[in-house]
Amino acid sequence: MKKLTTLFAILIATTIWSQTDSRIYDIIDAVSEERIKEDVTKLANFGTRHTLSDTISQTRGIGAARRWIKSEFENIATTCNNCLEVFYQKNFIKKGDSDRIVKDVEIVNVVAIQRGTTYPNRFIIMSGDIDSRVSDANNFTSDSPGANDNASGMAGTIEAARVLSKYQFENSIIYVGLSGEEQGLYGGQGLATYAKEKGWDIIGIFNNDMIGNISGVDGIVSNVDFRIFSEPVPPTETDKERMARRFYGGEVDGISRQLARYVHKNTQTYMPEMNPMLIYRLDRFGRGGHHRPFNDAGFAGIRIMEAHENYTQQHQDIRFENGINYGDVLEHVNFAYAKKLTAVNAINLASLAWAPPAPREVKIGGIVAPAAKMQWSKVHGAVGYKIYWRDTTAPTWDHSRYVGDVSEHTLTGVVIDNFFFGVASVGKDGFESPVVFPNGIFR
Numbered sequence: 396m397k398k399l400t401t402l403f404a405i406l407i408a409t410t411i412w413s414q415t416d417s418r419i420y421d422i423i424d425a426v427s428e429e430r431i432k433e434d435v436t437k438l439a440n441f442g443t444r445h446t447l448s449d450t451i452s453q454t455r456g457i458g459a460a461r462r463w464i465k466s467e468f469e470n471i472a473t474t475c476n477n478c479l480e481v482f483y484q485k486n487f488i489k490k491g492d493s494d495r496i497v498k499d500v501e502i503v504n505v506v507a508i509q510r511g512t513t514y515p516n517r518f519i520i521m522s523g524d525i526d527s528r529v530s531d532a533n534n535f536t537s538d539s540p541g542a543n544d545n546a547s548g549m550a551g552t553i554e555a556a557r558v559l560s561k562y563q564f565e566n567s568i569i570y571v572g573l574s575g576e577e578q579g580l581y582g583g584q585g586l587a588t589y590a591k592e593k594g595w596d597i598i599g600i601f602n603n604d605m606i607g608n609i610s611g612v613d614g615i616v617s618n619v620d621f622r623i624f625s626e627p628v629p630p631t632e633t634d635k636e637r638m639a640r641r642f643y644g645g646e647v648d649g650i651s652r653q654l655a656r657y658v659h660k661n662t663q664t665y666m667p668e669m670n671p672m673l674i675y676r677l678d679r680f681g682r683g684g685h686h687r688p689f690n691d692a693g694f695a696g697i698r699i700m701e702a703h704e705n706y707t708q709q710h711q712d713i714r715f716e717n718g719i720n721y722g723d724v725l726e727h728v729n730f731a732y733a734k735k736l737t738a739v740n741a742i743n744l745a746s747l748a749w750a751p752p753a754p755r756e757v758k759i760g761g762i763v764a765p766a767a768k769m770q771w772s773k774v775h776g777a778v779g780y781k782i783y784w785r786d787t788t789a790p791t792w793d794h795s796r797y798v799g800d801v802s803e804h805t806l807t808g809v810v811i812d813n814f815f816f817g818v819a820s821v822g823k824d825g826f827e828s829p830v831v832f833p834n835g836i837f838r
């Protein structure tokens with residue numbers, strides 16, 4: 396029996412890292428196109444969800460919309476033994492705070508926390524936006540269905556909560572509807588500030604903003620392409636860190652970029668039919684999204700969205716002009732595609748929520764030596780560690796080596812100058828933390 400057990404252990408140890416986890420496939424299959432369609436339709440039918448719109452009506456305006464979102468999260472909670480903590484997170488903004496705040500307004504986010512069993516204060520976040528707009532950013536009365544921008548991201552977030560609430564995770568997951576996006580990223584700023592005050596340990600945020608359009612102004616129609624935007628390095632870095640990059644590298648290896656690579660890799664593993672595109676920039680040229688306030692606060696955050704946008708269907712008054720149907724209406728949303736991007740989110744939320752924490756201290760050595768050396772601080776919950784490296788011009792971590800439950804390793808024959816390196820922790824089921832780029836050196 397002892398021998399059998401040992402054999403079994405060896406089998407597990409030798410095979411576990413090459414395997415995928417069947418629960419992830421179950422999660423992909425559980426995401427429902429039909430429910431996403433219902434929810435986008437429901438949201439679009441609130442008439443307008445403009446941040447400054449009516450809050451009293453039960454049928455029209457952002458008040459009705461956020462009450463419905465909250466009740467949806469509460470409904471989900473009743474099916475999982477109250478596994479979601481649902482609440483409003485509010486910030487009062489005074490008239491004139493910006494030229495898009497033309498009256499006093501309460502910016503209200505709807506938050507649902509699925510509390511982790513081992514690390515209740517560590518969070519991976521998925522966000523969509525509640526609010527919508529038309530051509531004039533301050534027009535809060537005209538019909539503004541915002542079906543793609545951003546009922547799609549909001550519906551995807553609610554659907555991810557439905558699917559993942561059937562599971563338990565070591566880390567906490569937050570599903571959130573943010574408000575005030577179109578008026579200047581107010582909801583994200585409010586929640587990022589709240590997170591700092593509460594001392595939340597944030598793994599990162601997946602900001603979903605427009606995940607339902609497959610037919611672009613570029614003429615390309617694709618239901619598999621999507622973009623992952625990430626800034627190169629945090630805006631909160633110190634001068635010392637910036638100077639160190641000149642000598643040790645890291646220009647394209649900030650925490651948000653590692654999160655983007657994580658999503659890219661995990662998608663290729665579990666949904667190889669998709670075409671994730673790593674975009675090496677904060678957001679679209681000169682444009683904004685709700686991951687940015689989290690980046691501003693020093694948290695990792697990425698934007699997940701369609702690859703091919705259609706500008707006649709964003710921020711437009713609904714009208715027919717010069718042969719073009721303008722407006723962000725239901726008919727332009729591809730729900731099968733929104734389902735796929737929701738699944739991309741769900742599998743990455745689950746993988747990170749099942750993963751151990753990333754090592755905090757990662758040091759690299761090997762200057763003028765024939766081998767690169769890595770040292771790191773061990774973390775609770777990891778069964779081992781994986782060293783990643785890549786060519787300096789490569790976007791993705793193309794090489795890796797699982798080195799077991801140790802806190803240092805020497806990569807013989809790998810010259811430090813010619814690659815970039817990082818370390819991830821690995822949990823008992825094979826789920827990995829994001830890769831940590833070295834934050835120290837040793838001789």
Ligand SMILES: [Zn+2]
Pocket residue numbers: 544577710
């Ligand atoms: Zn928008």
